[in-house]
Amino acid sequence: MSLINENFIKIPSSYLFSEIARRVNQLQQEQPDAAIIRMGIGDVSLPLPEASVEAMLRATEEQRHRETFRGYGPEQGYDFLRKAICENDYHTRGIQLEMDEVFVSDGSKSDTGNIGDIFSTANKVAITDPGYPVYVDTNAMAGRAGEPTETGTWSNLVYLKANESNGFVPALPTEKVDLIYLCYPNNPTGTTLTRDQLKKWVDYAREHKSILLFDAAYEAFITEPDVPHSIYEIEGAREVAIEFRSFSKTAGFTGTRCAYTIVPRNLMAYTKNGDAIALNRLWNRRHTTKFNGTSYIVQRAAEATYSPEGKAQVRAMINYYMENARIIREGLSKAGYTIYGGINAPYIWAKAPQGMSSWNYFDYLLKEKKLVTTPGAGFGASGEGFVRFSAFGQREDTLEAMKRME
Amino acid sequence: MSLINENFIKIPSSYLFSEIARRVNQLQQEQPDAAIIRMGIGDVSLPLPEASVEAMLRATEEQRHRETFRGYGPEQGYDFLRKAICENDYHTRGIQLEMDEVFVSDGSKSDTGNIGDIFSTANKVAITDPGYPVYVDTNAMAGRAGEPTETGTWSNLVYLKANESNGFVPALPTEKVDLIYLCYPNNPTGTTLTRDQLKKWVDYAREHKSILLFDAAYEAFITEPDVPHSIYEIEGAREVAIEFRSFSKTAGFTGTRCAYTIVPRNLMAYTKNGDAIALNRLWNRRHTTKFNGTSYIVQRAAEATYSPEGKAQVRAMINYYMENARIIREGLSKAGYTIYGGINAPYIWAKAPQGMSSWNYFDYLLKEKKLVTTPGAGFGASGEGFVRFSAFGQREDTLEAMKRME
Secondary structure, eight states: OOBBOGGGGTSOSSOHHHHHHHHHHHHHHHOTTOOOEEOSSOOOOSOOOHHHHHHHHHHHHHTTSTTTOOOSOOTTOOHHHHHHHIIIIIGGGTOOOOGGGEEEESOHHHHHHHGGGGBOTTSOEEEEESOOHHHHHHHHHHTOSOOBOTTSOBTTEEEEEOOGGGTTOOOOOSSOOSEEEEESSOTTTOOOOOHHHHHHHHHHHHHHTOEEEEEOTTGGGOOSTTSOSSGGGSTTGGGTEEEEEESHHHHTOTTTOOEEEEOOTTOEEEOTTOOEEEHHHHHHHHHHHSOOOOOHHHHHHHHHTTSHHHHHHHHHHHHHHHHHHHHHHHHHHHTTOOEEEOSSSSEEEEEOGGGOOHHHHHHHIIIIIOEEOEEGGGGOGGGTTEEEEESOSOHHHHHHHHHHHO | OOBBOGGGGTSOSSOHHHHHHHHHHHHHHHOTTOOOEEOSSOOOOSOOOHHHHHHHHHHHHHTTSTTTOOOSOOTTOOHHHHHHHIIIIIGGGTOOOOGGGEEEESOHHHHHHHGGGGBOTTSOEEEEESOOHHHHHHHHHHTOSOOBOTTSOBTTEEEEEOOGGGTTOOOOOSSOOSEEEEESSOTTTOOOOOHHHHHHHHHHHHHHTOEEEEEOTTGGGOOSTTSOSSGGGSTTGGGTEEEEEESHHHHTOTTTOOEEEEOOTTOEEEOTTOOEEEHHHHHHHHHHHSOOOOOHHHHHHHHHTTSHHHHHHHHHHHHHHHHHHHHHHHHHHHTTOOEEEOSSSSEEEEEOGGGOOHHHHHHHIIIIIOEEOEEGGGGOGGGTTEEEEESOSOHHHHHHHHHHHO
């Protein structure tokens, strides 16, 4: 008799953003003429950079002809892209990185979900609360989360609370943890850690032989100088951290799909007997066995974001979104809301008025203002009482949304 | 202390095709002028169908403009593609299938590897021997394979031997198994099962509440009428089978990346207590949590293979490769080799002469004939003494290869 992985029936059957979509669809059916503005899921609204479009057109033409056609590529990504990543995202910041430490993929959702494959289910996992639901759900699927509790948490996860009282800077865990998910600039709160604050985590990991799973999907939105773009800017991080990066938000690749993961060669985890094993080799085995490479044309599109034109186009997109973020910050502040984030990240974390719950406030904004946000509670218990506004919309929608919030 | 998944250190560090690439590179360095012909990995050599190229160019143009830009799509794939799949690959064969039973992905290597996530590690797994290495490796990673033995097998896997003595039709297992990987038309042997032979497996699965994981990546190459294209042609299969399909070999998408997996709504597996759980819901949760959809432009390229022009172009490609297969069959037969396959599949399974081992014969063909094949032993113990010839090369290379084999 075939047995299911019973961890799957412990987790809620629907993903956060599916539930939001369901409620939005319902409103749309009830009020077909409602001018709904979407500031929820965090999808981008500007088209692909011209440089990427041109590169994809060229690559597609190559696929038309026998002489230039490309079949299977290296599962880890083409050298042209891995090299561009090393040079532009790391060497320019003084971080040493070799091509074989870069694994190109179809997205950070896949990578942050799949990375668990190479780790024992016996590891104690810590996640920031609130946090990206994929960290929790994928650990629950693997059996590392334990059992769901009545309050919506999991019995075996350690929650690193980030809230108003600690200025969204989570304290180091009091119990020993082995795998630590950190996302900075943070999704959903839009807050960051300074170099010194991040260094504490690197030091913790070095002391306890823990691994930091550092999700830097929003690094391109950093505007302040003391905020690290890569965890490898912190001394010793190469020995304890895996870093996830994505072209999705940076260059509008949410529907085009490209990301990458850094697994340094000297990053070790351990057997039960205490033998150190290089994770680069393990992830390479996973990546080459359960993945067959990112589409060639997409890799060319990603490479083009590093050309001089591509860089300028990407910068202009990010500036556009960060101007939206400024408008949202200003609009919500003027309207009397308590807000966080939006300076080094495209997300604004807004406190629901009068102690309303996240979902109630989400429903209120949807029904009364026709605005789609993301309820903070969907990101974890510490997100209760907040909603997330995304700055990825079009300018006119952002302005209109703030008019409605006045 | 972070612990690794120790199953990873039990498996050989290199994937079969990486080892082949290493040996080929070595020869190339020693003899830079050697005219090497690659009939190994099974990568295609013809460019993408024109219809797919045109569709990608159009979709890329859409991504250039704000009004037509597409960001995140449905993780399960766009309706336009799921609908085309249902109508063209299933309804035309009298198989009922709904869109929500189709999950579009970036490749069957990902899908056949990731499908294990939704199953308990306690399931007893059977795989055909020889077979696609991903089935074995991914079950080893998950801990279902047990321990490696001295003969290269795994202690906890059940091997369904397909060899000359049983005409490459594996017998039903004598011990009870829960998950059964079947690949037909078969990789690597190129052999098939008739309807009656496949029905025995469906009946077995129904009787034992097992699940068939049916890899139909090569169905488009079937030329004989009694060979089922889909397992769902067999009565009752919807209750016991998951089917994997790919555009890689069918339409030259090896570097473009698109595939799909069918999980029927009435397909059940069980909790330890014997409760039936719909696998469609579980796979949907997995797919939406650890994957973020296939690139939009790639889905448009896949859709185009179902247009009238696309169908004709795909058919022409398949005919080209199957003519190669005929040439290889004829060439090897004339040269006195014992061969199998190549009639309903693009692979020819050739017996090494004089009882040579697979790897020895592989090395012989590489050094003496400058031909790259795939050693049968790389697909499992029962592949020993054989090599696989791929028909995916260019015509002139295929003819030249057969000249060298005379």
